[in-house]
Amino acid sequence: MRRIVWLLALLPVLLALMLAAGCGGDDDDDEGGGGSDTAATEDGGDASGEPIRIGASLPLTGDFAEPGEAARRGYEVWMEMVNESGGLLGRPVEMVIKDDQSDQNLVVTDYNALIDQDQVDLLLGTFSSLLNIPASAVAERAQMVYVEPAGGSPDMFNRGFEYLFFAQQATAPHQADLFSEWVLSLPEGEKPATAAYIAADDPFGAPVAEGIQEQLEAGGVETVYSEIYPPETVNFDAIASAIAGQKPDVIAQGSAGLQDGVNLITALSAAGYSPQQMFQASTPSFADQYSDAIGIENTEGIFFAVSYHVDADTPGNPEFLEAYRAKFDEDPAEDAADAFAAAQVLQAAVEAVGSIDDQAALKDWLHENEVETILGPLSWDETGAPEQAFLLAQWQNGDEEIVLPEDVATSDTIVNPKPPWSGG
């Protein structure tokens, strides 16, 4: 009998491991799977001569298969658009894309192979901080410019790298800059006095919440609750009850997931507590899955941060949308737009320098200049961390709207204060 009991003791551990390995995305089967996938130009347009070869390794299978595939689409649409409009420096562009299977070891092998065997001319980054941290080290050692589309963990930028550039607006601690600014700009009487922070224990969630807390505390908003929870937490009743007991004006949650964000909302609603302002890092960007799970009425007024919005009035976005919709018959996911923007950054540097032979000149140019992308203008500090702010989005009347900055906003109102929960 004892043996069974010990076996049982091991079982949950096994299950927990499976759970940890299983979360993170669907295994979206894709063609290829292992080999490299070379997509040459179709007709070359006006471009002629030896193609410029750009190498990247993406998680086309494994945990990050979904965003990895989106990133590949972004790169491909960029390549086709460049080739149709005369190429890069008058030469056609050819992408060499490998599949790193969401594996940290494989991504290192892939980038080494791209540099040494395939001898590509330029590099583009992969998806997620997890994969970009080792991959960018390979590029740095080879002294090749490395523009990455997704990977905003602070750990990316504390290694003194010179060739690394992150092609989104900001790093995780600055995910909610516009939200904090807006909250602190509210007139006396409306300005919140207290705030609660709750974050998932992962490289993204915790820095987001810490960033908001730092900014609001500096603006005089008192912190009444600040906790970290394990990402697999299902039951948020105790957390919601403790937060409700403090009656904070602002509740901010840092999380990259969907379930934990949804469970917090339901638990708050059941506790009958609705804050004046509610911010969730990325859960609300899950569109229908989010609104179906918390109830569409409950979405009203919830803030979140995004890098891209299809309706955003940024230069080049209409052309990107047209090409993307023509090729894939659907709107681009945020990850596809981010990849496109990363390629735009590299393109801008190459065109400005006028050559691909001197990588040091490319990185120097990027450190000194601002680049127009479909995400808006981007520029970088000496660590390669971007210096802009994410777009501030809000759920309004059952839709996701961009509310700040004003020049790219899709809605001219901001719902404030947040209406009570439907069940509260």
Next chain:
Amino acid sequence: MTQLIQTLVLGLLLGGVYALLASGLTLIFGVMDVINVAQGALIILAAFITWALWNETGLDPLLGVFVTTPLMFLVGILIYLTTIRWIQGKPPSTSVILTFGLALIIEGVMGIVWTATLHRATPDYFDQSFTIGDIYLRKGQVYGCAIAVGVLAVLYVILRVTWLGRAIRAVSANASSARLVGVSPSTVAALTFAIGVATTGAGGSIAAVLYPFLPGSHYAWISRLLGIIVLGGMGSLPGAIVGALLLGVAETMTATYISPQWATMVPWAVIMVVLLLRPQGLMGQKLREDVAL
């Protein structure tokens, strides 16, 4: 003080829901020595069926219990006849591997039918609460506890009053002697397994309202349920109830007064402490389990 009472109430309500989910698991182990690791996947299956009924016909998930329970009973019989039957009498470790495989198959099928996206039934009461003074009670959990009481009462009556119950207890005590007095252990086992699986009908329907789920959600549930029945005593129905309530309260108390960071660790800590200090669990009967082996 209000906070303390509120935390206690939240813990007891959560424990009630846990008791409902753990009852079938402990029943199946107590009688058959089968550790049904697929119980979590069956709960999620029942949750998906509840969701589909609610989504297509608007049937309230609470009424859905009357559809899912007989349906899951049939699923239980089917699983018994096709798989469990062949490993009866084998060491329980065999059943762990077999039912783990079953869980993976069920997860895969659910992924094909309903896709690996988040689902949830959201009837009016899904995020509402009853309030008594300053204390709130989540409606979904209150209904879940009520259903738990109902299911446990039915199980109790079946086990104590009916002929089937006496047969189940006889087989559980000593299968070969039961056979001598005319009880067919295989029929009893089939019915026990099916009853144990049928309880997931009720559990799944309330889980569909309380927490959003996807096909892979069953790992989180089964690990917690195993913690509960190890704490309460493997195979003991009252033990499962006590274990569930204790675990629910321990979890919410930890989240409120220590940190949410430690709350998900509570089931593991409980398993370790129980195994070290009282391997048979709070209400487990060592003798009977030895006989059952």
